[in-house]
Amino acid sequence: NAGVTQTPKFRVLKTGQSMTLLCAQDMNHEYMYWYRQDPGMGLRLIHYSVGEGTTAKGEVPDGYNVSRLKKQNFLLGLESAAPSQTSVYFCASGGSRETQYFGPGTRLLVL
């Protein structure tokens, strides 16, 4: 039981490049979330999903897209990366609205 895993662990992008971050969970959770965390700050919700095939916007959705084609996977896409998107990205999943289990994070640097 790996819990929540994230790929890649670290990535450097140039401004304007695109990339996809992958989150996978093996706990059969319905709910999945993408957050970003900037230095010295708490986490901010980007997008979330309440089930396979559904997605919704969180607190800071601009510049990001998501897809949940399979229940166990939640993808976060950056179509045209900007330096302001330099951050640590955390994925989380939960079996209910009350508790979330987080992955180890992806560190993204946009030059």
Add this chain to the structure above:
Amino acid sequence: DAKTTQPNSMESNEEEPVHLPCNHSTISGTDYIHWYRQLPSQGPEYVIHGLTSNVNNRMASLAIAEDRKSSTLILHRATLRDAAVYYCIRQAGGFKTIFGAGTRLFVKA
């Protein structure tokens, strides 16, 4: 505003109890109070949650004020491994969990 208010930092001695306060004065009747902690270079980790009654688990205890406008996370015996940022979160209706800056706990040996 769904954010909670916590002290920026606290310090404790190893083996002593720690009481981490949180203010959520605008909480509504159906909002849960959650606590997560984040160790350096790791994702947040669930600690405990509650609605009205005090709660205990293997990691900590949660004491909720009778008017629910504040709560306290209690670590009964702090260890060096408990040094982390502790987030108190008001789980409002819907899924928009809002994290504040949290309390950075320092534990001295």
